Amino acid sequence: MTGHTIVLAVSLLLLAPLVAGCVSLVVSGSRWLHVTNLISIGALVGAEMVIARAVFAQGSVTAFGDIVYIDALSSIILLIIGTVGLACSLYIRTYMDEQVARGVIAPKRLNLFFFLFHMFLLAMVLATVANSLGVQWVAIEATTLATTFLIAFWRRRESLEAGWKYLILCSVGLSLALFGVVLMYYSSLRVLGDVSAALNITQLQQVAAQLDPHIVKLAFIFVFVGYGTKVGLVPMHSWLPDAYTEAPAPVAAMLAGVLETVAVYAILRCRGIADQAVSPEFTGGLLALFGLISFALAAFFILVQHNYKRLFAYSSIEHMGLAMVGFGVGGAIGNFGGFFHLVNHAFAKSLAFFAAGNIHRRFKTVEIDQVRGLTTVLPWTAVALLISGLALAALPPFALFTSELQIVTALSSSGLPREWTQPGSRFPVVLLLLCGVVAFAGLLYRITGMVWGSAPKDIVHGEHWSVGHIPIVLLGTMLVGFGLALPDFMRQLFEAASALMTSR
Amino acid sequence: MIPDQPIAQAVALILAQAVVLLCVSPAIVGLINKVKARLQCRRGAGILQPYADLQKLFRKQPVLSTTTTWIFTATPYIVFASTVTAGLLIPVFASQMPLNFAGNIIAFVYLLALGRFFLILAGLDSGSSFGGMGSSREAIVASLTEPAMIMAIFAIALTAGSTNLSTIVHRTALLEGIATDPSPHLMALAAVFIVALAETGRVPVDNPATHLELTMIHEAMVLEYSGRYLGLLEWASAIKLLVFLTLIANVFAPWGIATSFTPIALSIGLAVYLIKVAGLALLIGTIECMFAKLRLFRVTDLLGVAFILALLGLLFFYMLRG
């Protein structure tokens, strides 16, 4: 991999969504919009593949001087962005066209939708590849701004309410994260003294052991609370169910699958630096504790849901909590399980929201009680719903079972970090398994209720094969495939990333 | 007592301060009224009008209600005495006065509180509903100004290193203590200014010129008084106003005050003092014209702000040590 190819790939990564966004504003006609979208996503995925190969060869990649930094951790996130983005783009092809055809939105608004979608992608990519923690913050805040109008896209009262809550809560949370970044800068300035590069991840990783532990502790707490709001950890999660319910299905898929993952990435980056200054047990304990609480609370909320989109929203909170537990416990297995879980969850959740979108379009309701007999009404969607539901409930042979097993193994072997519980206590594992069972029951009950049974009277039966079904097949296959046999390059990627997290 | 000071000089200084307080206070009230009149495009009464009012009141025979007790007749004397004594504790034109051993700032606040306590009782004593209403309102305002005042005093005392008014003024005049720490100083100044407006019954807390009983606080308590009793109470409230203005002027900006006892220093100190107090009177007159009187439950908001400013002053002392 020559330096030129890498630079080209990185610029493609950043320019593709930017150009596509600007083009979407001026182009008219939905076919061209979709074409632009697919081309840019394709370019994105291609660039990611190139960069992933380069990361395998060199360990980490920097480009444009010190502006861009990509290592194994960033590569995983980029892969998630690319794959889910591609799936969403294919799904949007049918979804949006139907909405325009039904007259739900004016054709002109489609331009705005794609513009915001591309800005969203650009911001997420920037957050993943930026070397400076400050630029990363700016990009994540930009994702909040880009998605506010996407969530409120249908302009109904509930959508506006959800969008406003999202804007305010996430902005407040991110302000706290900015304070944490300022404190990080404060601590690094004292060691490095150089003004412009002191926030760079590359620099921080080199001097991390010399940073003052008090400042870094405080900084990490603020960053964790701030970005944790974006991830949807309890108690900062109150925007999440409303936003996911009201957003259009592809937007919800992107939010659940990708945006949360990018926020987790931001936390992990900060953790990697903080672990050398403060004891890893402190940061790990924080992650694991909040993860456990989120998992437990979300599991119980899943039991009482009667709105299937909200059901998936709470399932998101639950799985993110589980991933946090994995990262918090740490070690080779814990980190591997965490990354694997992030990838699997992204796929499963997008699949779930695609199915939800199809159901909503046909049944025109979000109530679970009113949706029955999917096998006769929408057979492909029924399969998708079944696969995603069973996967989210962590059933074998789906991949989520594997990653969850890994995390539970790590938790039971090392327990929560010393600072937060007595060593050797079995309570966390028992709690985890118990809440897992609760979530399993809740999900399965609702999903099977929707899939089987006799369909309501006045619903049109039958589902035509369209472009929007390709991602369903793709994601479903990957979920099953990963559960049975993980491809080699992915396994090496996960191992490299978890080595990064534990090499302290 | 100041060491090595002859008793005659000490007594002369105390008497001089008392005379200054007694004689200048009605002029200050007259000045405020004149400023208000001018700002409202009226001619207004002369600055020396309050002297004529006092003279008139002392010549008249008081009328007492048969339902009143000894509290009613004793209160004007108690209020007058406590106010003048409080005034003697503050440095007026010289920063080190013979009574400075007793010049504790907390004693100052509670001497004034003693007078106010008896005034509240006297308002209730006459048995009229307006008196009772005025007393209860005065009690509300007093209970809110006291924490603010004490907080501000703590802030001042901490930055100056003592609760003795004389020490505070002396050190500040020599550019030590408060003068080197502007932030808590200014917060305490703002708080004390608002408290001064509340305690002396000025707009926006209470309107001293109102004729409507329902809007009165201080006037309602003295509604039943007449003759020399009323004269004493009016004079006492004028002295209280002057005392607060002296507090603000000399504790927060004492430059010009006499730090030694030479005749030149004393006369300069007196002149500077009169100019400062007159300037503050102008400021109060202007504020009275700019704002309307607040409704009673908004007064609590205003005094809450005063308390918070004083609290901030205290916090800044600890936080901003620079």
Add this chain to the structure above:
Amino acid sequence: MSWLTPHIATQIVDFGSAMLLVTCFAIVAQRRLSACVDLFALQSLFLAMTAALVAFFTDTPHIYIAAALTVVVKVVVIPRVLKSVIERLNVTRELVMNVNVPASLLICGALVMIAFFITEPIIPFGHLLTRDSLAIALAIVLIGFFTMISRQKAVTQLIAFLMMENGLFLGATAATYGMPLIVELGVFFDVLVAALIAGIYTNRLQDAFDSVDTTRLNELKA
């Protein structure tokens, strides 16, 4: 300037930050929305002045740019946007608050103390003349957070958010003499876009709900 010892410079900068904190309390004590917007503009002006003073005393010219941006964006543009939003929506005062004025003032006082306790362990490490302002910056952030919770009108919540950003800028200036320039620019851009988006949003809220009282936004429940 020989009289400009580091001690006096610290005092002046501390005074600027103290004025910032006082305007925070003034915003909390205010009931009229247009007065809140004016106080916010005043606060941003104090912020720009404090930043410029820091730049002057420490010879770091890039803070001047940030100070100038603060004046343009937060003293001129955003208050104008907010004023037009208030006019269009015809809301003038906050009629009912979750917490009344004296209680909220007291809570804000407590938050200042909490902020001081949180930052106390790290302040002595600073050798810069502005290190005390870090406590005030955190206090402003916490007060903004509290105001956002205790107020109902969407415009006031937006002002509270902008106040938090002011506090963060003060913190960045105080602790680290400002962030790298590109980060500062990014943050300003974000804040500006957020204010514009929220302005558009309140318009839509008004159309949909006939009010911008956020307690009406309670149709979505657990």
